Amino acid sequence: MTNTRTSPRPPVVVIAPDSFKGSLTAEEVAAAIGAGIQAAIPDAQVRLRPIADGGEGTLDALMHAGGERLALSCRNAAGQLAEAPVGILKDGSAVIESASIVGLTDAAGTAVAVEQRSTLGVGDAMRQLLDRGARHFLVGLGGSSTNDGGAGLLAALGVKFFDDAGAEVAPRPAELHRVARVDAAGLDARIGQARIVAMSDVDNPLCGEIGATAVFGPQKGVTPQQVPLLDRSLAHFAAVLEKEMGLAAAGRPGAGAAGGLGYALLMLGGEFRSGAETVADHIGLDDALAGADWLITGEGRSDAQTLHGKAPFIASQRARRAGVPTTLLSGGIDRTSLDELQGSFSGCFSIVFGPGSLQDAIAGAPELLRASAEQMARLWQSAVGARR
Template sequence: MKNDFVIVLAPDSFKESMSAKEVCIAMEKGIKKVDASIKCIHVPMADGGEGTMQSLIDATNGEIYDLEVTGPLGNKINANYGILGDGEVGVLEMASASGIHLVPLDKRNLLVTTTYGTGELIKACLDKGVKKLLIGIGGSATNDGGAGVIQALGGKLLDKEGNELGFGGGELDKLHTIDLTNFDFRLKDVVVEVACDVNNPLCGENGASHVFGLQKGATLEMVSILDRNLRHYADIIKEQLRKDILDIPGAGAAGGLGAGLMIFLNGTLKTGIEMVIEYTSLEEKIKDADMVWTGEGSIDFQTQYGKTPLGVAKIAKKYNKPVVAFAGKIGDDIDILYEKGIDSIFGIMKEVTSIDEALKHGKKNIEKTAENVIRLIRLI
């Protein structure tokens, strides 16, 4: 091992155990225990889901702000958004304001849940003067096509009598007029990128309501109503705004929020890992490194479908850098990952234990495994 050896540490979080930043710190501790001369470059990662905002903030030395917003059921809740280190890019996760985890099981009703709070987070970012918005839309509790976002940003969705629609996907069949007279003008000068890892259209058997509705507590009857209402919503948009959103891939993401962000905010859909790779400047950091380490809580055959370790590995392989992955759990059929760029996968568990104990001791286990990997590398 040469004297100026450099390792890029680019893991995802280990859910319920460690943030991506904490994983980086634990990895470096193990490395330095063996060889203090090794340079470690921390690049906390995420794949567009939970933890994406935190990873981007950590990687850019940005700041997170708390805000009281309207929750999925119309009640006031605390949510947050971030501003990246350059002060020009706002980042938020719709789940923070409109997520399924915010709605108790016995109150999950897609006919009434709203994305209004997500719109309030967007407005808060605009108030900070951002030039770009990064929005993660996983984990939604909604099926309103982004109607709540539009309302929170000053747009009016009116029925035949000129009354504002209420919250939820159950109201969209009443939509008669879209009035954007007072829609937040600042959005015209802001680039919006949306982390979206599904290609579902807005409506139909592969659409938002049919594919995701039951998972969010809808009955079969509700699913039919919601799908019909979203189709009406799309028809009104096409008629009045001259934009056809019905069959665009990704429009059905997050209960149709994908459609709302594309139509009303001119949002561009990107895979979550692509977005994080870009804004953490991962590729630039990998170019001159000697090795890349990544990982997440569980690695198995599904890791090949847009998950962090494989996204990191693809960039590393462009520059012929060896890739080591760490996982709390190693699942089945991982051989495909070796073919796609990961060179070695290490489980961090040192003994049979309960899940609670495994989560509790994650940092120690990462540190010890990192130490052992470096000891092995030094023998080569």
């Protein structure tokens, strides 16, 4: 009698991690995990889909499927010209990552105090991309060092600010309390033809106890004494701007993202969207999950905040809808958050095998990821084999 039973098909594994900030790009993380999976299961079909949530690494994740990378001359947070990477996707969408222009990790841009920094460079990038014909913008808002309410962006696009005496006011936090009049007549007319998507994983309003300054200002250098002063300055600036433009956006979700850069984009007619959801759509994560057996996602460090719109959580939600189990593989896991994390992930793992320095973990991250993924795959393969 002939045995007609066929061998089980090779597993399909989708790998959709965020970057390990300051260490590896999401693409590098995905590649290392993929190598580990195939070391354990050589015939596995691996689908790499690096993901991001609007912060550092968003440009790389979106460009994974191809497009044109450009280097533009833009002002950093301190107003100095520097090269900034941007991208044009295959569908013509222009990608601006604010962390690459006015980011917290830019030593030159953060050499001045936070009250002297501005988002002029983000406006520089947008204007140059408009010159190249772009009319659809995806703007990542995470990781900025600025707290200017997007005044710099607006100024770079032609909006002017004046005080009571008619003198022009610089678009910096330290000066916004002086704004008495806004002249938007010079705003680049092409903005009216553009679709702008502001991408972030935070939905804070511009001002108040959960606003940009109170919540995110301290990590940018805002002192406790400065918080109420700068918050009042942003509220004053918004009141004058909204009166001139006939719009109201300060209280909308996402207005407080990137120190109020989200607010300025909303005032320009932009829409606010979850960064991770937007990236997931553009990289075709749902298509990759169709027919898949397993999703692996992760980030540099996972804790309870991961469940608030971070890229691994969004990836796990998409996988759940597709009926695909998800495992979290991150650089570090907050043990006190395990109970919460386990509600969204079928297993949470750190790549660290034992005590060691942060520097060693960063330096060895690719091999740690590969080795951890291989061990996970061997466990998964054993469990699947036992059920067959």
